[in-house]
Amino acid sequence: xxxxxxxxxxxxxxxxxxxxxxxxxxxxxxxxxxxxxxxxxxxxxxxxxxxxxxxxxxxxxxxxxxxxxxxxxxxxxxxxxxxxxxxxxxxxxxxxxxxxxxxxxxxxxxxxxxxxxxxxxxxxxxxxxxxxxxxxxxxxxxxxxxxxxxxxxxxxxxxxxxxxxxxxxxxxxxxxxxxxxxxxxxxxxxxxxxxxxxxxxxxxxxxxxxxxxxxxxxxxxxxxxxxxxxxxxxxxxxxxxxxxxxxxxxxxxxxxxxxxxxxxxxxxxxxxxxxxxxxxxxxxxxxxxxxxxxxxxxxxxxxxxxxxxxxxxxxxxxxxxxxxxxxxxxxxxxxxxxxxxxxxxxxxxxxxxxxxxxxxxxxxxxxxxxxxxxxxxxxxxxxxxxxxxxxxxxxxxxxxxxxx
Numbered sequence: 001x002x003x004x005x006x007x008x009x010x011x012x013x014x015x016x017x018x019x020x021x022x023x024x025x026x027x028x029x030x031x032x033x034x035x036x037x038x039x040x041x042x043x044x045x046x047x048x049x050x051x052x053x054x055x056x057x058x059x060x061x062x063x064x065x066x067x068x069x070x071x072x073x074x075x076x077x078x079x080x081x082x083x084x085x086x087x088x089x090x091x092x093x094x095x096x097x098x099x100x101x102x103x104x105x106x107x108x109x110x111x112x113x114x115x116x117x118x119x120x121x122x123x124x125x126x127x128x129x130x131x132x133x134x135x136x137x138x139x140x141x142x143x144x145x146x147x148x149x150x151x152x153x154x155x156x157x158x159x160x161x162x163x164x165x166x167x168x169x170x171x172x173x174x175x176x177x178x179x180x181x182x183x184x185x186x187x188x189x190x191x192x193x194x195x196x197x198x199x200x201x202x203x204x205x206x207x208x209x210x211x212x213x214x215x216x217x218x219x220x221x222x223x224x225x226x227x228x229x230x231x232x233x234x235x236x237x238x239x240x241x242x243x244x245x246x247x248x249x250x251x252x253x254x255x256x257x258x259x260x261x262x263x264x265x266x267x268x269x270x271x272x273x274x275x276x277x278x279x280x281x282x283x284x285x286x287x288x289x290x291x292x293x294x295x296x297x298x299x300x301x302x303x304x305x306x307x308x309x310x311x312x313x314x315x316x317x318x319x320x321x322x323x324x325x326x327x328x329x330x331x332x333x334x335x336x337x338x339x340x341x342x343x344x345x346x347x348x349x350x351x352x353x354x355x356x357x358x359x360x361x362x363x364x365x366x367x368x369x370x371x372x373x374x375x376x377x378x379x380x381x382x383x384x385x386x387x388x389x390x391x392x393x394x395x396x397x398x399x400x401x402x403x404x
Contacts, residue, residue: 003241003401004288004330004343005297007063008322009056009249010304010351011315012363012382018312024303024353025364026381028316030323032331033345033380036366039373042380043389044362045397047348054358055171056251056304057225059348062394064255064297065239066232074166074227075251076101080158081230082254082263083150093229098166100190101225102149102159104131104218105172107180109202113195114181116220121172121308122155124216125272130206131155134218137204141196145189152250154272159223164190166226173308176356190223197221235259239295239402244287246280247299262293273302273311273318277325284326285333288341295402300326307351315353334370343368344401345380362390367401 011025019027047059049069057075061068076099093099106120126134132151142149150158168186175183185191198220201207207217232255235243245256248269256263266283268276280298287296300322306314327345334341345366350359364385367374377384391397 001404002288002293002339002341003295004284004341005063005295005398005401006322006327006330006343006345007060007252007297007299008303008319008345008347009299009301010307010349010358011319011322011347012350012359012361013307013315013352014350014354016312016354023382024312024315025319026379026383028319028323030319030380032323032328033366034378036327036331036343036345036368037375037377037380037384039368039376040380041367041375041389042377042385043365043391044385045346045365045391045394046362047346047394048360049394052360053171054349054360056249056348059394060252060255063346063348063397064235064259065395065398066255066259067395071230071232072227073230074099075225076158077227077230078254078258079152079156079225079250080150080160080254081257082250082252083152083158093160096162098161098164098226098228100159100161100164100169100223102157103172103222103224104134104155104157105220105222106216106218107198107220109219113198114179114184116180116198118172118175118178118180118222120216121176121222122305123218124210126155126218128153130210131157131218134201134204134206137200138197138221141193141200145193147193153248153270155218156250161189164226169224169226171224172222174357176308185223194221194223230254230258232258235261239398241294241402242292243295243297244291244293245297245299246283246287247297247301248275249299249301252297252299256297261297272305273314275300275302277321278329281326281329284330288330289333289337289339298326303347304351307353308356310353310356312353331368339370341370342401343370344397346397362392365391365397
C-alpha cells in the first residue's frame with residue numbers, strides 16, 4: 001500500500017456574493033475532484049488548534065501528524081531547515097539564537113515610518129534575482145546589528161540573531177492596507193532594523209527601475225514568525241513510512257528536512273500562481289509509483305497567493321489548474337497502475353479572498369482509496385463536507401490516511 005497527500009494551500013474560502021453564494025471551490029470546474037468525491041470519504045478537519053494563529057507552519061505540522069502545541073516554536077525555524085538538503089551545523093540555531101521570517105514588502109512612501117501602510121506583503125511578487133540584489137544593499141546594516149540573513153525565493157527570506165525575542169511579531173499579509181504602527185515589533189532592535197531597511201531600500205537603484213516599469217518597489221523589510229530551534233520526531237520512526245515532500249515553499253521543505261523526509265525538486269516550481277503544475281504532478285507520479293517511497297506529500301501554494309492578493313479569478317484558476325494538471329494525471333496514473341493507493345486531498349487552512357487573510361476554521365478533506373468506495377458525495381467542497389465526518393484533532397488525519 002502507498003499513500004499520497006495533496007495540499008492545496010489556502011484553497012478553502014467563504015461563500016461570496018459575486019459567485020452567487022458559492023465558495024471559490026464550489027464555483028471552480030473540478031471534474032476530477034468531483035469524480036473522486038462519488039467514492040471517497042469527505043469531511044472537515046481542524047488543522048489549527050484553538051488559540052494558535054492560522055498559517056501553513058501550524059497547519060502543516062498538524063496535517064503531517066506533529067502536534068503544534070508540542071513542537072511549534074515559530075515559522076522561521078521551520079523555514080531555516082527548509083533551506084538545506086539536511087541539517088547542517090551552520091544552519092542550526094544555537095542557544096539564545098532566534099530565526100525570523102524576513103519579507104521584502106511595499107510600504108506607502110508619503111508618511112513618517114510608523115504611519116506608513118502595508119501595501120503589498122510580496123513587493124509586487126518580486127523575482128528571486130531582484131530580491132537577492134536588493135538585499136545586498138543592506139549588508140552594512142546586517143553587519144552593524146550582528147544579524148545573519150539567508151535568501152529564499154521571491155520576497156521570502158530569513159534573518160538570524162541572538163537574544164532578540166519574539167513578542168509582537170505580526171505577519172505582513174494580515175495587515176494589508178493598514179497603518180503599520182500598531183503592528184511594529186515590541187523589540188526595539190528589530191523595530192530599528194525595519195526602519196533602517198526602509199531608509200536604505202526605498203531609493204535604491206533597483207527600486208527606481210521597478211517604479212519606472214510600473215512595478216511596486218521592495219522598499220522595506222518586515223520581520224515576523226520568530227522562534228527558537230525546531231526539533232521533530234523522525235517521520236519513519238513515527239509511522240514506519242518512507243516519506244517524500246514536493247513543495248517550493250520553505251515551510252513544508254523544513255518540516256520534511258526536520259522529520260527526515262526526502263525533499264524532491266521540481267523544475268519551474270515557484271511557490272506562486274505561475275508554478276509548474278504539470279511537472280509537480282509528473283514528479284509525484286514518479287515518486288509514488290517508481291521510487292522507494294511509501295508516502296508522498298505534494299504541496300501547491302497558488303490558491304493562497306491569489307487569495308492574499310484578493311484575486312478571486314486567480315484563485316478559481318489556481319484551483320482548476322490543480323484539478324486538471326495535478327490531480328487528474330495523478331489519479332489516471334494510479335488507476336492504470338497495479339498499486340493499491342490511498343490519497344488525501346485538502347487545504348491546510350482557509351485564506352479569504354475578501355479579507356486577504358487566513359482563517360482557522362476546520363477545512364474540507366477528501367480521502368480516496370483505489371481499492372474500494374469508502375463514501376459517496378456529489379462533489380468535493382466546503383458545502384458537501386458539512387454532511388460528512390468531523391475530525392476535531394487534526395493530527396489524527398494522517399493516521400486515518402495510513403489506516404487500512
